[in-house]
Amino acid sequence: MTGMAKIAKAELDLTTEEKIKEAAGIVFTKKGYGNARTRDIAEEAGINLALLNYYFRSKEKLFNIVMAERIDKLFGVLVPVLNDESTTLEEKLEQITGNYITMLLEHPDLPIFVLSEIRSNPEQLASRLQARQQLAESVFIKQLKAKRSDIHPFHFLMNLLGMTLFPFIAKPVLEPIIGGEDNYRMIMEQRKKLIPGWIKMMLETA
Amino acid sequence: MTGMAKIAKAELDLTTEEKIKEAAGIVFTKKGYGNARTRDIAEEAGINLALLNYYFRSKEKLFNIVMAERIDKLFGVLVPVLNDESTTLEEKLEQITGNYITMLLEHPDLPIFVLSEIRSNPEQLASRLQARQQLAESVFIKQLKAKRSDIHPFHFLMNLLGMTLFPFIAKPVLEPIIGGEDNYRMIMEQRKKLIPGWIKMMLETA
């Protein structure tokens, strides 16, 4: 009612459209496209179901918007680093691992969401990743080749991403085994330094 | 019509129940529970839709049977090796990587299927993995601790599984980048020897 409140409200609250998109992100990410109900999303957003279609036309269109954002988020950590001419290979390793682990501790089910939706709908989504040539000719790959010409550079990329992302992909299985959220987080923090070290080791040892 | 044909048919063909289970495995694995239609499964199996419910009562019961089999298949590669008192740590590394890669080249979407269904339904499924204590006290973990007491043994487990499983989880993204199925398979065959070597390196280098 007061000016204060008005301003606070304007800053804190999201528009209806944003609320729906936020809710859709939560529900789609948790349940996947097929298991998500538009009614779940409407409820999560605290809006009437019809509004979802008013703003986004259909479940599929809403999903595509959410998915595009998630793909950007997941690959946005990687792509800029890969083509940075100004950093060494070692710096790139540290950046990629550090950036990913920091981001994924906040959004742990991002990788499994993106990858499992790509699997269940390869035509639509895999095409959106025009990484192809882009990655193969990246600075990062060239740096790897220069360091170890005897082993295909993709091996090291797989190792880096596997060691970094897999613990999040398998989190529902690993976390209880490790002994809860705090231990899990601690282990992941340790890996920010450990993984780049291990990759360097692989690159240097004959 | 001939005796020959009869015998061949009896040996090659599956019972209706088995056909449905096979088809359910294919459809559920490709699409996930939510995106799979019981009609898809019936069609894949070449049977009438009603037969699915005649044999399995419901989509959910059928899914649980398929999922239990898949969980067994995915963890069956790991668990027996982990508790083998008769093999060295190094032998275990080779067995786990070799067994997994061989199996996953035939069933590449097994890990993402199991892990993404666990994510979208943690209560039901995560409980089925009573690995907890079992894994933490396994021979494998003890051998890791004995070799490197300064680093939590789960780090090495994550590395082993991450490097081995992640390339399959991300296959839809990686395979096109690598340059098709043949190249992908070749890289994976190389990793059977490379991964155990890298893990040994991590364990030995100070």
Add this chain to the structure above:
DNA sequence: AAATAAATTAATCATTTGATTAAATAATTT
């Protein structure tokens, strides 16, 4: 062979679910 049980099918049901409509309310423009 007759009777009984098991397997299969076509048709249908009931619910869920994505989407729409028409009316009501709120905001903006004239």
Add this chain to the structure above:
DNA sequence: AAATTATTTAATCAAATGATTAATTTATTT
């Protein structure tokens, strides 16, 4: 303020979908 446009809601629709039923065919038992 009146008119217009944008937003929101309750009610409803139509299609998809999991499941069932009753009848038919096939296999097994008596």
